[in-house]
Amino acid sequence: MQTPLPTRAPQAPAIRLESVLVLLGLSLAMAIFAPNFVSLGNFLNILLATSVIGVLAIAATLVLSSAGLDLSLGSVLAVAGVVAGVLGVNLGLPWPLGIAGGLLAGMLLGAVNGLLIARAGIPAFIVTLGMLSAGRGLALLVADGKPVYGLPAALTFLGQGRLLGVPLPVWIFLALVVIFHLILSRTRFGRYTLVIGDNEMAARVTGIDVERHKIWLYVLSGGLAGLAGLLFAARVNAADPTAGVGYELSAITAAVIGGTNLFGGRGTVVGTLIGALIMGVLQNGLNLMAVASFYQQVAIGTVLVLAVWLDRIRDRRKP
Amino acid sequence: MTLLEVKNVTKRFGAVEVLGGVSLRLQPGEVLGLLGDNGAGKSTLMKIVSGVYPPDSGQVFFGGHPIPYPQHSPRQARRLGIEMIYQDLALAKQQDVAANIFLGREPVYRWLGWWPMVDKARMEREAQAALERLGARIPSVRYPVGALSGGQQQSVAIARALSFNPRLVIMDEPTAALAVREVEHVLELIRELKRQGIGVILISHRLPDVFAVTDRILVLRQGRVVADQPTAQTTMQAVVGHIVGAH
Numbered sequence A: 001m002q003t004p005l006p007t008r009a010p011q012a013p014a015i016r017l018e019s020v021l022v023l024l025g026l027s028l029a030m031a032i033f034a035p036n037f038v039s040l041g042n043f044l045n046i047l048l049a050t051s052v053i054g055v056l057a058i059a060a061t062l063v064l065s066s067a068g069l070d071l072s073l074g075s076v077l078a079v080a081g082v083v084a085g086v087l088g089v090n091l092g093l094p095w096p097l098g099i100a101g102g103l104l105a106g107m108l109l110g111a112v113n114g115l116l117i118a119r120a121g122i123p124a125f126i127v128t129l130g131m132l133s134a135g136r137g138l139a140l141l142v143a144d145g146k147p148v149y150g151l152p153a154a155l156t157f158l159g160q161g162r163l164l165g166v167p168l169p170v171w172i173f174l175a176l177v178v179i180f181h182l183i184l185s186r187t188r189f190g191r192y193t194l195v196i197g198d199n200e201m202a203a204r205v206t207g208i209d210v211e212r213h214k215i216w217l218y219v220l221s222g223g224l225a226g227l228a229g230l231l232f233a234a235r236v237n238a239a240d241p242t243a244g245v246g247y248e249l250s251a252i253t254a255a256v257i258g259g260t261n262l263f264g265g266r267g268t269v270v271g272t273l274i275g276a277l278i279m280g281v282l283q284n285g286l287n288l289m290a291v292a293s294f295y296q297q298v299a300i301g302t303v304l305v306l307a308v309w310l311d312r313i314r315d316r317r318k319p
Numbered sequence B: 001m002t003l004l005e006v007k008n009v010t011k012r013f014g015a016v017e018v019l020g021g022v023s024l025r026l027q028p029g030e031v032l033g034l035l036g037d038n039g040a041g042k043s044t045l046m047k048i049v050s051g052v053y054p055p056d057s058g059q060v061f062f063g064g065h066p067i068p069y070p071q072h073s074p075r076q077a078r079r080l081g082i083e084m085i086y087q088d089l090a091l092a093k094q095q096d097v098a099a100n101i102f103l104g105r106e107p108v109y110r111w112l113g114w115w116p117m118v119d120k121a122r123m124e125r126e127a128q129a130a131l132e133r134l135g136a137r138i139p140s141v142r143y144p145v146g147a148l149s150g151g152q153q154q155s156v157a158i159a160r161a162l163s164f165n166p167r168l169v170i171m172d173e174p175t176a177a178l179a180v181r182e183v184e185h186v187l188e189l190i191r192e193l194k195r196q197g198i199g200v201i202l203i204s205h206r207l208p209d210v211f212a213v214t215d216r217i218l219v220l221r222q223g224r225v226v227a228d229q230p231t232a233q234t235t236m237q238a239v240v241g242h243i244v245g246a247h
Helices: A017-033 A040-065 A073-090 A095-118 A124-142 A153-160 A168-186 A188-198 A200-205 A210-236 A247-257 A269-288 A293-317 B042-049 B074-080 B097-101 B120-134 B150-162 B180-195 B207-213 B236-244
Strands: B004-013 B016-026 B031-036 B057-062 B082-085 B108-111 B115-118 B168-172 B199-203 B216-221 B224-230
Touching (some): A073 A095, A095 A210, A168 A210, A188 A210, B031 B236, B042 B082, B074 B082, B082 B150, B180 B199, B199 B207, B224 B236
Parallel strands (some): B031 B199, B082 B168
16 A cells, blocks of 8 residues: 655754753843843853863763663763872873873763663663762872872863863854764764664664663763863862862753753754753843842752653643 | 584573574575574574574584684674564664664765764665665655654665675564554565565564464474475464474
8 A cells, every 4th residue: 555655844953842842932031131141251151161061961862862861971070080180280290191191080980870770780870870979089099188289281271271162162052062963873883883772672672782882881981071171270279178069959940941851762962952051141141130049959850850841741631 | 505504403591492403594585484482492493593592502604604602793794694573673772764674774974084974865865765765655764763663664674685696685673563454564674674585583472374374394492393294284273283393
């Protein structure tokens, strides 16, 4: 029986319209009520303030899309920062070694997460909760409990330098958004990530090496957290072992506001960018209006729940 | 030449012996009905062939060559031309139809001559052609599979198995979730595979379907072969007797 297929249905959008509307509405409200919100400088401020959490949120998007979880992002961020600091300052090694060491430390902790999750079969929640604690302890051990100050100029340039007037961390963050958006949506690696999160058995029986894939995902997540750690340390010119406490939750919040399914199978990095910007605009605007930070936390929690609620309503309307 | 030969395969899960020395042969273009009660070992036997599990002992030959366990994997099996349609269909429900049909075999092109990117346009075009060949009615290859009906999802699973020139197609309860007209369609498809010289193993509880399309019927009970006869030389009553152990 032959029925002509109707002409193409629209492709699933990379960004949910709702989240863009929320971002625009929020920006409009801030433009009206927050003094000095509309300016190039403030716009760059928002992006700069978003960049560290944003890099972590890219990692969260990848891992959540595979129905995984990485609660150790904030701790790994701190480990990478202090490793770079100790190598570059305390041991006086050349700065590229410090950067490489920080990134490698992040990837190594990610590999430990991935091996325990994929090979030993321990739930990601438990493994990364363990790493949340162990990583923090490691950061304090490596740094001997106190921040490392006076980072090499090349490293601080990474956090404080500007290119065409735009801060370097913003360039790095936006470049990573583009790269990882393409990886998640257009490469086999990205598609398998979503399929594993959608139906792990389907991935297995169609010949996808699920275990190896998961290990690489956590290595990537650790590497991104490491890079975020370098950016953070460079911006504040100190490698602080207590940096990034609770950042993993902000990263997960940004990903979920941006449309990533907490239970896997759906997620886009551009969506996460919007999610992170919603949080950034909210915080920045409320700051400019001199609203106490306690209220900001209430506002972000509310936006998170609202975003998921909207998503639910939309899914229920579909066939 | 024998397409598939299973020799004395055993498998246990913990204390449970699921397969206790099973042997079978399948020729190209032959349709074998694999029957048995729940827990008789049908699915386990087929998952050994399709590379999900290795056997504990025994050998499997495909096209005359021994399958090397435990390196055999679903990926290897598909490379050899062994396709399995699973009872739960093994579809990724949030991904679209085209993605599911090409799962694990996405065509790529080199972006800027370097970065391998999934060729979505080609995937959609070929997925649509595959579905049209099957006569499946799917609104669009861009729909997420979870939005389709049970019969449509079945078509996607079948299209995935048939799109890459298989030599052996294993179907685990392909008609269980289908409407009457859709069942007829699947049976016709099996006949078409037979005409093309593809071997088919059909696992089903629906005896009328099995008798309608198979050449031979093999019954498993408690992990052992209790009957292996040409379909024309047996009756539903006899087969039911073998399944429940009344002989």
